[in-house]
Structures are given as structure tokens and as C-alpha cells.
Amino acid sequence: MKGKIAIPRTTIERLPLYYRCLAKLDKMDIEVISSKELGERIGVPSTQVRKDLSYYGEFGRRGVGYEVKLLLKNLERILGLNNHWPIVLVGAGNLGRALVNYEGFRKLGLEIKAVLDTDLNKIGNSISGITVQSIKNLKEVVEKYNIKMGIIAVPAASAQQVADQLVSVGIKAIWNFAPTRIIVPEDVKVKNEDLSVGIIGLVYHLARNE
Amino acid sequence: MKGKIAIPRTTIERLPLYYRCLAKLDKMDIEVISSKELGERIGVPSTQVRKDLSYYGEFGRRGVGYEVKLLLKNLERILGLNNHWPIVLVGAGNLGRALVNYEGFRKLGLEIKAVLDTDLNKIGNSISGITVQSIKNLKEVVEKYNIKMGIIAVPAASAQQVADQLVSVGIKAIWNFAPTRIIVPEDVKVKNEDLSVGIIGLVYHLARNE
DNA sequence: TAGATTGTTAATCGATTAACAATC
DNA sequence: TAGATTGTTAATCGATTAACAATC
Structure with a gap:
């Protein structure tokens, strides 16, 4: 070593x-x-x-x-899987719902503690037992559960704004599903899980072999 | 060049x-x-x-x-985005539903033409206007729409079996969301979109900086 | 022309892999 | 011991980047 x-x-x-x-x-x-x-x-x-x-x-x-x-x-x-990692998810759309129900998480010690959204039509809804809250409650839930990791599952247009908010309340790791690059301070780690990039790569190979 | x-x-x-x-x-x-x-x-x-x-x-x-x-x-x-690419999706769970509703696709000339599942409780359900069909119809829909690309959104345990079926009907590109490696012939391109791998990478960095 | 920016070569950097001594 | 397999060094391979002639 x-x-x-x-x-x-x-x-x-x-x-x-x-x-x-x-x-x-x-x-x-x-x-x-x-x-x-x-x-x-x-x-x-x-x-x-x-x-x-x-x-x-x-x-x-x-x-x-x-x-x-x-x-x-x-x-x-x-x-770091011997620790428990609480997570806050922003964006209660289809993808957000799929992530809340993703079985892989709990097995890894990960748990979505809160789901936030800006859409008044979504706030108050229940996703697998978790009530969707207003983004205004971000600071409160992050402090309550000592959350260090956030998931962005909102449209590209609001991703940067959400990222800024996450950073401002002390989030240190962001899993970004929005199809856009977000800019954060150096000490915050971002993992982009950009679905359209993945599939374009596949199309590229298909197109080459036709 | x-x-x-x-x-x-x-x-x-x-x-x-x-x-x-x-x-x-x-x-x-x-x-x-x-x-x-x-x-x-x-x-x-x-x-x-x-x-x-x-x-x-x-x-x-x-x-x-x-x-x-x-x-x-x-x-x-x-x-290859100047072509139209029809897609077959296998797995009508939460993730499958999120993918059907993913807006990024149509913009790229991609369209999910059929959603298949093995679960009798899911077959017949409608997801955003697409009726979930039995996996038994795979060959039929692939031929009908001339499909070359398949999405696997089933549990890890059945992923390989689904992959084999996709390959056997002539699928040449597979987008695999199951958290497992699938084995396919050389001329079939696989893109693994393994969510738990992505998040473990984030946890690694979080754990290092504590 | 003078300034800007491409396309490409060559140098550098970083990751993979072959080879092998250490050792179970 | 003989066979197997690790851990590590050094060689190879592949990708990035610096430098610069070409040219708008």
C-alpha cells in the first residue's frame, strides 16, 4: 500500500x-x-x-x-457503507418517485428522509409513506436528520437553483439527475446521472453498425 | 481527421x-x-x-x-440522432414508469413503442397511454416496429434472462438498469446505468471528508 | 496586416497490464 | 517441497494537453 x-x-x-x-x-x-x-x-x-x-x-x-x-x-x-446516510430528495416527479421506491438504497445504509418540491400540487402528496414537503423546509429537515447528501430530480432549468440551496444548507454530496451541469464549491462532490447522455452513447453505436 | x-x-x-x-x-x-x-x-x-x-x-x-x-x-x-429509434422497455415497475415519462427521449428521436412485463398484475395496465403487454409478445412488437434497442428495468435476478430474450429477437443495443452485469454477444452494445454504483461513489467521497 | 482561433503534432500524464519475487 | 496466488515494480498503452504552423 x-x-x-x-x-x-x-x-x-x-x-x-x-x-x-x-x-x-x-x-x-x-x-x-x-x-x-x-x-x-x-x-x-x-x-x-x-x-x-x-x-x-x-x-x-x-x-x-x-x-x-x-x-x-x-x-x-x-x-463508507458501515455508516448510515440520510438523504434529502428534491423533485417529486416520476423519477423522484422511482428513487424513493428504489430497493437498493436501504441495503447500503442509505435512506431518503424527506422529499421536497416547489410544486404546490405535489406538496402534501404521499410517496410510499413520505409526505412531500415544500422546499422551504429544506434547512429544517437537513438539520433535523443531519443530512449531508442530496438528490436533484428536478428539470434542468431549476437544477442550479436547487443545487445552490442544497449547498447553502451544508450538503456535501449531490446526485444530480437533471440533464445539465451544476456548479458547486470545490468541497461539494457531484455525481451526474444524466440519462440522456447514456442513451445517446447507445444510439451512437447503433448508428455505426447499420 | x-x-x-x-x-x-x-x-x-x-x-x-x-x-x-x-x-x-x-x-x-x-x-x-x-x-x-x-x-x-x-x-x-x-x-x-x-x-x-x-x-x-x-x-x-x-x-x-x-x-x-x-x-x-x-x-x-x-x-445517429437524425434517425428515429423505436425502443422496447421491459419492466413496468417504478423505474420503468419514470422512463416512459422521461421527456428527454422524444427530443432525441427516441420513442418507447412497447412496455413488457412478466407480472400478470401489471399486464394490461396503462402507463401514459401505453398498455403493458406480456413479455411473450416481445418478438411480435420488435418485428412490428423494427426495434433495435431495448431497456431492461427489471430486478437483477431476471436481468440476464431478459437480456437473452432481447438478443434472441435481434436487439442490438441494451440499456441496462438492473444492478448486475449482463452477458451478451459481441455485436450487442450494453450501457449499464447502475444506480447503486453511482451512489456508492458519492458515499465514498462523503466518508473520506468526515 | 494584426489578432484570433483552428487542426495537428509531439510531449506529458495517468491507467493498465506483464512479469516476477515473496510466500502461503 | 510443489503448486498457487498475492503484492508490487516496471513496461506498455491510451488519453490529455502544450505548442505552433496554418489560415481566417
């Missing part, structure tokens, strides 16, 4: 894949796995698996492989 | 960003833009913009910049 060298962005992006694969292996009661097998399951070479993990420590046994439970625990810690 | 050199994966990923930015500029009646300005708007250096575009041709005028309408038209052609 190296102390100083920056961890490649691509390595960090693969960690969730290792994590999920190991969780599955553990469920199947598989106790030990080699970097070769693990790599095959997620589609990367064994050297890549070993290199990626080496940035965080030595988790394997030479000649044997990696103990699934042990590596899983370590990845959980590295990824 | 080079004929032989492979176009970097990262360049292809940026094309949709250029496209969307130019569409916005065109709407604002901006007629000419430099690589510097375009780059600033999407967060890449001007050299990157010029290099990326150079893989496809020469679209600018030295000393002047890029004519917005002209470059937009070219990107539209390059990305």
Missing part, C-alpha cells in the same frame, strides 16, 4: 463492483476467492483487481486468495 | 455533452462559438474540444470558431 500516490479515479469507480460481487459471493457461502475469479465476474483482469485493492491495504493471502467476508468488511469500511 | 486511429472511448462519451450544449446555444441564437467557450461550458480544455471533433472531420474556421448550427447538424449525424 502506498501512502502518497493518488488513487486513480477508475479504481474508485470499480470498488462498488467489487463490493457488490463479494456481497453476492458471501450470500452464496463462498469463503475464499482469487483475484482471477473475482476479476472474471466483473470483467477486469486479475492484475487490475490486485492493483486496485493494493491502494487500500493487503487483504489477501499469497497462494490462497481473498477471504470473502474479510474483504467485504474492508470494502464496506473503505466505501 | 484520421481514418485508421481508433476513436477514444472518452471522446465518444463527451460527444453527447457537446451536442446538448450546442443545442442550447442554438436556441439562444448564438451563431458562432470558439472551442475555448464551448469547453468552458462543459468543463474541458479547448484543446480537448478540438481534438475530439477532429476525429470526425474539420468543422471550424480558423480565426473564427465553429458555426453552431453547422456543428450541431454534424454531431446529430455522427451520433
